[in-house]
Amino acid sequence: MRVPEELRYTKDHEWLRMEGGEGVVGITDFAQDALGDVVFVELPAVGSALTRGQAFGVVESNKSVSDLFAPLGGRVVAVNAALRDEPELVNKDPYGAGWMIRLAVAAGESAGTLLDAAAYRAHVEAEQAK
């Protein structure tokens, strides 16, 4: 399970990478592995306003449908259009080509409130121990 140090995480297994005032969002290596082969990703319209924790889309395997949750509030400025024809990018490269949305993070929101890599790792281990 890869958990890059420079990213921030949610307990729902999304990651966030800050680039200036914008945050790129995807799902973690652990999440893609648990889902199995991703066959469809539904993403919001560019321009959508999201509040922190709001469901912004779904990721589906042939067996399951899972909601995606916004790590922080903000406005969607881009979505990964490549996932329409190649949803398997989420499995192949969850932290790179498998990214999902880019958010203009709302004022007052801070990535510092999310889990860091060590805290996320501990969260996953605790979930697995259940």
Add this chain to the structure above:
Amino acid sequence: MTEARRPPLHDAHRALGARFVEFAGWAMPLSYAGVVEEHLAVRRCCGLFDVSHMGEIELRGPTAGALCQRLTVNDVSRLRIGDAQYTILCNPEGGVLDDLIVSRLGRERFLLVVNAANTAADVAWIREHAGRDVEVVDRSAELGLLALQGPEAEFVLRPLTGAALAGMRPFTVLQTAVAGQDVVLSRTGYTGEDGFEILADAALLPVLWQALLEAVRRRGGLPAGLGARDTLRLEAGLPLCGTDMDESTTPLEAGLGWVVKLHKDDFVGRAALVAQEAAGVGRRLVGIELDEPGVPRHGHAVCRDGEPIGTVTSGIRSPTLGTYIGLAYVAAASAVPGTPVTVAIRDRRLPARVVARPFYRRVRQEG
């Protein structure tokens, strides 16, 4: 919630790093390497499945054949010893109780391989109709079942058995040895590929699995789980009992009219099916293919010109085709391939078409 039952090969699956799924009360392997990879391995080469959750019911006695003929819709009288057939158990209303493969192992001996979720109900139903001279034995706990599927299946099996595989036709059964173990070998499957199913005493399963898996891997194949089994059967257009058909649907509606022999002796459900055939089937299970990405799921509404005409029963992204496909019951008038429809997935209405089943048909090897 009771603990899920474990098949005899549970430890072997765990050692292979399987992801498990609970299915009909059994903890079965969902996948090992990944559903898509396993699916494609079966289409291109071969895969080995543990399907020990399936139920096995044996009927023995002078009227075992007559009982089978009375309870199933296909014509058991056609079966010689060593023949098998796909068939259906119906209720008196013509609804599907279960689908199964019946094999004639002896003059007065028939073996039914049934769905795991229905085994107990099937046994009770059969016993209810059995006369005193038929023994109805539930052998599900003592037997295990493996499925070796794919174009390379025969080549994988050849070095492991003395049986004359090349002359073994689809839907025939042989009592033989594989890897030195006594098995019932049948040329059957649920993937749309050539292949075999290997039924054996549960205690023999680890040895059989090991020998077959080594042979499969040498040939370039993979162990495969229930995830791939589901996507393979759907591409092959094979309905799944309990998902695509149940007591509220008839075999005629499910597109299984070819299985139903209305002109054989009377059988449970016949009158209802004769009446339905005469009146015309009101809805049909059809293939649908979406024009845009989106996974049709059981229960999604199907519309034509904005009017609801049916419901999805299964759907996947087809690993072979790369498109999104499903099975759906639609009004008979809309069951013609090419009919434009929409599928309601959450808040979207996706354009789709009715298409011919199966979605995938294997190229048969000649000679």
